[in-house]
Amino acid sequence: MRTRFRAAELLAAALIVLLGTACGSRLPESDFTGPSDGPTRAGAGPLRVGIVTSATSPVGADAFTGPRDGAQAYFERLNARGGVDGRTVEVHTCDDGGSGVGNNACVHELVDEHKVVALVATSVLDYAGASRVSAAGVPDIGGQPVGPAYDTYPHLYSIYGSLAPRVGGAPGWGGRSYGxxxxxxxxxxxxxxxxxxxxxxxxxxxxxxxxxxxxxxxxxxxxxxxxxxxxxxxxxxxxxxxxxxxxxxxxxxxxxxxxxxxxxxxxxxxxxxxxxxxxxxxxxxxxxxxxxxxxxxxxxxxxxxxxxxxxEDTDHAAVREFRDAMKGRKPSQWALEGWAAAQWFTDAARSCERRPTGTTRACVDAFMERGGPYSAHGLLVPVVFEHRAQPxxxxxxxxxxxxxxxxxxxxxxxxxxxxxxxxxxxxxxx
Missing domain, CATH: 3.40.50.2300 (Response regulator)
Structure with missing residues (x-):
């Protein structure tokens, strides 16, 4: 895959600082519901999305917040312009504190209680709840692949793409990733x-x-x-x-x-x-x-x-829009990638709103699995998701x-x- 060496380096520093901190206990399986298609057009109101961030992690307050800030800036501007075909996007954020138990709690809150149609711009130190997100059929769009979850589970789509089988179990190909x-x-x-x-x-x-x-x-x-x-x-x-x-x-x-x-x-x-x-x-x-x-x-x-x-490439229209919307927030590359993740969800939702059922988890997931590269309107090196049997x-x-x-x-x-x-x-x- 294109991304794995690069993804591995993203939070090597975080792993160093933690010096082997344990993942923490997990919530009982009974706290998580089975797969649900989430809200539909008939389910009324806004489109609910979730953003999980290790905002108060042991590695500092600013280490993980860029993607969240970029995604929020995007959705604020989108809603000011009428949302997705007239439906606003209702953003629910959750700080998992950088721990496994906190991450599971956030997944439970967003997936089962708020019943979000998708997660967007996930940036966490310990994605302990990844298997629960996948089991619920919730597409996780444009997350930062700090750990191996995005090369392990279906329905999870990192900002960098993946060629791995992603059927659960061992990450990559038999526990080995490639960079x-x-x-x-x-x-x-x-x-x-x-x-x-x-x-x-x-x-x-x-x-x-x-x-x-x-x-x-x-x-x-x-x-x-x-x-x-x-x-x-x-x-x-x-x-x-x-x-x-x-x-x-x-x-x-x-x-x-x-x-x-x-x-x-x-x-x-x-x-x-x-x-x-x-x-x-x-x-x-x-x-x-x-x-x-x-x-x-x-x-x-x-x-x-x-x-x-x-x-910094303000000669590009999409970058200019990002920078304008980020006024009052710190610009960074991770913030731009969070913006791109929100754009990705929006493009999926727009394609789904044209269907009788409206925007559902299954429809958004189908958009992500449709094949072909995606560039977030020129903000990303074209991203692909495949399920290759061999690396x-x-x-x-x-x-x-x-x-x-x-x-x-x-x-x-x-x-x-x-x-x-x-x-x-x-x-x-x-």
Missing amino acids: GTEVYRYFKREHGARTAAVVSYNQSASAGYARLVTRGLRAEGYQVVTEQVDFALPNFRAVAADLKERGVDLVLDAMDTNGNARLCRAMDEVGARVTAKVTNAQNWTSTVAEDYKDAPHCRNSLWVTGSSRNY PQTRRTCLSVARWRDGKGWVTQGDMNRNCFVVPQLAYEP
């Missing part, structure tokens, strides 16, 4: 990168993700330098000095934002200059100048890759790329629909 090496290919082809460093903590989640990145880099022919720091007492200055000594031109990591900022500061202090310090879509935000205020050189070597159009060995993959420039923000690098590569798909266990 491409397009990010590493991009920097090798476009910027001549040859020596890459992977920096991680001496913690299992961080080290595991670092090994995954290292495999991908080596598959693309890089010379790889691995650096590990103590989670409790990291010596970033020593790492930075080694990066300079070895002539590293590309730096990737498996650390949180704080760790990245401290590494960048150390790189500036020792004079380590690189072609690119690569981060991910979760850190594609408007707070870079503040987060990296002590590292001007490293800050201006920050690059980011993803699967959606840069939220692909190679795949043509496209990516969105931007770099930070003081005074300009995130500057797009090339067309996301042309930054494309045929790359190997490497197996890993999620």
Whole structure:
């Protein structure tokens, strides 16, 4: 699949901070009803959707809220314009607190009590209720694939698509997912990168993700330098000095934002200059100048890759609409992807409102399963959902790329629909 390495990196930092926090207990099976088709046209009133967010998770208040904010902004604007064929969208949000028991409680509240027709823009640390969402036949549209749920269950549709069978049980293909090496290919082809460093903590989640990145880099022919720091007492200055000594031109990591900022500061202090310090879509935000205020050189070597159009690309009509609607909220790439998820649901609902039964869970799900790519009106690298019995060995993959420039923000690098590569798909266990 196009997304799995990228999805794995999104919340590697969250896993690091939690240091193996347990999922928590689960609600009794009896608390969840069986499949229901949800409200129909005859069921009256607004279309009810749910948004589950780990807004008060242990990794901080802003870590997961971008998709929720973007989706809410979209629905507010949609309702101001008359809703979906005259029906407003009634949004029910739930904060699961970043725990498994909290997530199950949110699923119960939204699916069984509010009887939402769909979930939209899910962004959670522990999607413990995913099997219950699937069993109820509720389409979950445009969620962030932090864990393996979106490659495991039917009716769940991540913002990045999936080729996995998704029949329940083991994720991916027999418990193994696959990811491409397009990010590493991009920097090798476009910027001549040859020596890459992977920096991680001496913690299992961080080290595991670092090994995954290292495999991908080596598959693309890089010379790889691995650096590990103590989670409790990291010596970033020593790492930075080694990066300079070895002539590293590309730096990737498996650390949180704080760790990245401290590494960048150390790189500036020792004079380590690189072609690119690569981060991910979760850190594609408007707070870079503040987060990296002590590292001007490293800050201006920050690059980011993803699967959606840069939220700074206001030359694009859909981005301009997003930015206008987000006034008063912090713009970010995850917020744009939440907006795209809400657009996705709306397009499904509009197709269903033309039918005698109106918008039902089954109809929305059928729209998601209809085949063919979806781009959210140009905001996403075209997304597909298939159910392949065997994983692909190679795949043509496209990516969105931007770099930070003081005074300009995130500057797009090339067309996301042309930054494309045929790359190997490497197996890993999620």
